[in-house]
Amino acid sequence: MTDRGGAAGAHPRAAAPAAGAQMPGPMPCQDGPVSEAQALVQIAGATVRFGAFTALDGVDFRMFPGEVHSLMGENGAGKSTLIKALTGALALDEGTVVIGGSERRFGGPRDAQDAGVSTVYQEVDLLENLSVAENIFLGREPRRWGVIDHRTMRRDAAAVLSGLGLDVDPASPLGRYPLAVQQLVAIARAISTDVRVLVLDEPTSSLDLDEVAELFRVIRELKERGVAILFVSHFLDQVYEMSDRITVLRDGQLVGEYLTTELLRIDLVKKMLGRDVAEIAPREHVVEPEMPADPVLSARGLTRTPGIANADVDIAEGEVLGVAGLLGSGRTELARALTGVDRAHAGIIRIEGQPARLDSPRHAMNLGVVYSSENRRTEGLIGDLSIEDNIVLALQAQQGALHPISAPRRRELALSWIEALGIKPADPDRPVRTLSGGNQQKVMLARLLALSPRVIVLDEPTRGIDVGAKVEIQRLVGELADNGLSVVFISAELEEVLRVGDRVAILREGEVAETVAAASLNPDTLMALVAQPDLPEA
């Protein structure tokens, strides 16, 4: 990574605390230029309580101009809470936030943005009905004679978007684009203002390698300009690639602040989890011929425009079929067509040899085919309902409203899934909206597994999940497959697809270009296959 920025080089050295040490005093000892060693953001003793639960407990945190500072911790450690406290989205119960030398209490994200603190929240919070340009300039639209100047707005939006290497039409509704694009638009929104502090809460969770590279290029540019960047990601590679410094939280408490160069990955993971993680051995792949003889689910010529064209897929019993492809290759569209979420325009789906017309998710569920969306918030969870309600929802819907699952049975189901998947907090009555991202994902999985499906299609199931939980989910997928469940596992993370999948279906421009045994691939060869431009038909 570029280290030319004197800023980036100076602070880490200036403020090297001993590993494991608590936060040093407000002023780091300095041997760099004085002005640069001044912390731009200084949070002291931050405490946030939700009722009796303390989500953040006296945490100190600081950021320097021109540095990328990663905030690390398990799901539920309090990262997003600290960020919300910084931006005023949540009020601190105790503690102070000092930015640029003066204490700030933002009334909300708008205030914060006016003060140069821009945030991209973990769950994309844009308005799908509005155009891309309107989303970018929401609340600060360029005006001419008092009315919104749409021409200028679109032009400025196009400029910001192209700065991110993003080729979308600023005038079309945001909802038309996939989640990854929406996430990039949220980022475009954040950097379209005059930023001094840029907060990115898991910005890369749904992005592909190319987009991540593009984003990182932009982050480096901002860093050169002296912007302080707070970065949260569960991808250790990205954290190590980008950050100058790492602050680790655990259970709402500060573990310590470290220089990235002085913290071994294994130590970082240990500090995050408070224990060692057992690396799982890559799954013993079921050695299968290219096409299973009697697939549980098979699709021929599956087409839905735009998205997928003529896709052929076969999934055997007890197999994990990894799906890899670039953004726009039709990963999600394939998943949705396979599970009745979107009706296919052409093609045949067979379930255990029987042709099935899947015209609704409900129908697919009854045939044992279930789907977990990549977009938890809008297509997954029912935020205001409890963990228990969310877990039993699909089962209850399947049984019909007039055949209620009895209260004790519901409770039993909820508790057993909470335990099986390690959902925290283990309180079935907690509104699912208040859970951390990783735990929400587990609730999603629990809902589907409670149906005892035959085929489960997981679209980015480990998105936003911490290292520990990710390993758990990967292991769980393996176990489920060993017990006869067929899994379609879609992930932008190729390494994960290879680790979990028995075979890998490679999607290119809406077609399954080929299906390859995972054992014969490594991430590099898979990348080459995924990115290969379509050769003209011979």
Add this chain to the structure above:
Amino acid sequence: MTLLKHRLFWPVAALVTLVVVNVIANPNFAKVTMRDGDLYGNPVTILRESAPLMLVALGMTLVIATRGIDLSVGAVMAVSGAVSLTIIADSPDPGSLGTVTVAIVVAVLVALVLGAWNGFLVSVLGIQPIIATLVLMLAGRGVALLITGGAITTVTSAPYKFLSNGYLILLPVAFFIWVAVVAIVALVERRTALGMLTESVGINPEASRLAGVRSRGIIWAAYMVSGLLAGVAGIINASNTMAADSNNAGYLIELYAILAVVLGGTSLMGGKFSIAGTVIGVLTVTTLDKTIQFFGVPPAQSPVFFAVVVVIVVLVQSPRVHAWGRAASARMRRTPSSGEPPTGPGAASAAKKHEEVAA
């Protein structure tokens, strides 16, 4: 503190305050007397007169929970009253129990069909609820006039009159009707999974669809229940006046019902709903109506008086106002000398947080 957090705390507090103010101003407000083994007095009247609004608001609660709204309830009341009274008026024996039963059953079925029509427009054709139900709101009264032939049909029928004016044990029949309906609706919502599925559809329709919930059926059902209950309300209302006045039956009741639902703490955004809250909301609205009478507000000014009190009640219940109150009292306690900036941000963010906790 936990009592304060209970979702019904503020609705109940508003109702109790309203009653207390009234009783202080005029002790007769709470006076109940026994006559011929039946109870009479203003509180009893409130319980009796709440019936139509109670039924309508109950249906409205379910519709609102699905993120919808039903503007047609007043018109449906008019139709149902017209149907039942016309049947009775046209029958050779208006006073017989058989005639009245037929009249009620037919009227309720017609109301159910009207509710189903609304539900069809919203859940199958995907028309915005406010527009879909506006159709019937505007057309319904015309239909009612058509049924009655443009006149105000008046009848004499003892069994029919009994519905609104009769007494069962100590208390009016109308009161028992709404209590029974509330109990049935509450039981059905909570004992079947309908309540949860309705909330689920109201909170996140797309996620519900992906979870296999038949949102179409659930939404449709809500409008049917709303139509059905409006039909029963129309009968009680007609029984009160014994006249099918198509222009005035249930006039503006849709707005009072929405008000009652909101006063009861159910959000117009859909999702979580509270039947108990709606009951309290309706009692609040009816009590307020009586307050106007007891205070002797001239009819010309009563809408303004009503509006002012509603604004006060709504403000008292608003989480944002609570947060401002807390922030203000916290500032007072911190002593003025500390130079604490008396600005909004702290208060606003406290409000935000409160909303998140309370929601």
